[in-house]
Amino acid sequence: MPTNRRQLHLNLFLMGVGHHEAAWRHPRTDPANLSSLAHFQRLAATAEAAAFDSVFLADGVEGPDPSRANAWISHFEPFTLLSALAVGTERIGLIGTVSTGFTEPYNLARQFASLDHLSKGRAGWNIVTSAGDRAARNFNRDANQEHAVRYQRAAEYLEVVRSLWDSWEDGALLLDKAEGRLTDPARLHEVRHSGEHFRVLGPLNIPRGPQGHPLLVQAGSSADGRGFAAANAEAVFTAQQTLEEGQEFYRDLKRRAAALGRDPAGIVVLPGIVPVLGSTEAEAKALDQELDDLIDPTRAVATLSVVLGVDLGAHPLDAPLPPLPPLTAINGAKSRFTLIRDLAERDRLTLRQLVGRLGGGRGHQVLAGTPEQVADHIELWFDQGAADGFNIMPPILPEGLDLFAEHVVPLLRERGLFRHEYSGRTLRQHYGLDRPANRYASV
Helix, strand or coil, rough: CCCCCCCCEEEEEEEEEEEECCHHHCCCCHHHHHHHHHHHHHHHHHHHHHCCCCEECCCCCCCCCCCCCCCCCCCCCCHHHHHHHHHHCCCCCCCCEEEEECHHHHHHHHHHHHHHHHHCCCEEECCCCCCHHHHCCCCCCCCCCCCCHHHHHHHHHHHHHHHHHCCCCCCCCCECCCCCCECCCHEEECEEEECCCECCCCCCCCEEEEEECCCCEECCCCCHHHHHHHHHHCCEEEEEHHHHHHHHHHHHHHHHHHHCCCCCHHHHEEEEEEEEEEECCHHHHHHHHHHHCCCCCHHHHHHHHHHHHCCCCCCCCECCCCCCCCHHCCCCHHHHHHHHHHHHCCCCCEEEHHHHHHHHHCCCEEEECCHHHHHHHHHHHHCCCCCEEEECCCCCCCCCHHHHHHHHHHHHHCEEEEEEECCCHHHHHHCCCCCCCEEEEEC
């Protein structure tokens, strides 16, 4: 068994009863688990037993459109669920999505510092800017900000949050009963931020967390998203369909980071994969087809219409896509628009075929095959410069995670690619990252 290979990272993307959009209809899932804490605790425990680096919870701040059939629902917001998962786990990282577009940096800095303390250093923040206008209409706005403005706001937002996390130096909390000194005022700092989007005094009202800063994760792959990730992210979730696209994204992101003076090794790139597993390839493909057959085409086409910026409701299902608007006209998720457009053009897909391809993973790569075939794919992308690890998105849960943990993880270990047990206790340690220095600490 190889012993000197670099080690890949595995993150479990938590998504209800599975990442396939029809997972809730499949006979081997229980839709009641959508609102079950025990279900999510079981998933986290399984991932921790397999020594995954982290679990991740996505989030949005808009409700379903009542005009769409079978509108999807998401029951839990990240801080509530991840705090509950922190109680039942000891080592696995806990990453949650929070938007910079519809929250305030002081509250967010406090919430993530709290989660980091409660979990003993396992918190991570997936930074999103929120696309689309439906979310904006829940926050006293008629429309969302322009794409570039959202990223400008996010950059300032993150600067404020980092300053707040540093506003307590290590050792600022004294708890000296004999001298009656609770804190050391010299180690507390007002951040006094005044910028285009935010004015924040500080300091934070909770001491610096065990990690200093929770792990910073980003998921946008547009030009603005890549620039933001290169400057700030420590882990990047991405959707890539081919090895060549994965390699291009990987090289570009690492090059951008180096140009900004960052160590490229300080950014962990994690493409998403949907492993549809079977004891044979035919068995895996049969499950994949079973799930695709359960897709509600009306809902799927309505969702796709929003992403692509064109009404596909009356478009024939067995025809190719109609002409799409230029990328410059898209104010939503530009990287997802590009991925879907390129996928449809490259594979010459009809609308029905495209809906099926997207139903499995929303643009992430679907791998239907045996554990050996999935392990081969992971090893190839890892060795060929397209990934530092993977965002694992089982099509049905909990079965898909159980199969991956029981059959794929052992193969990765046999090949010397993945740990047998944790060597660190914090999320940063799992990802091989240092604890950030405090900007206010005396040299």
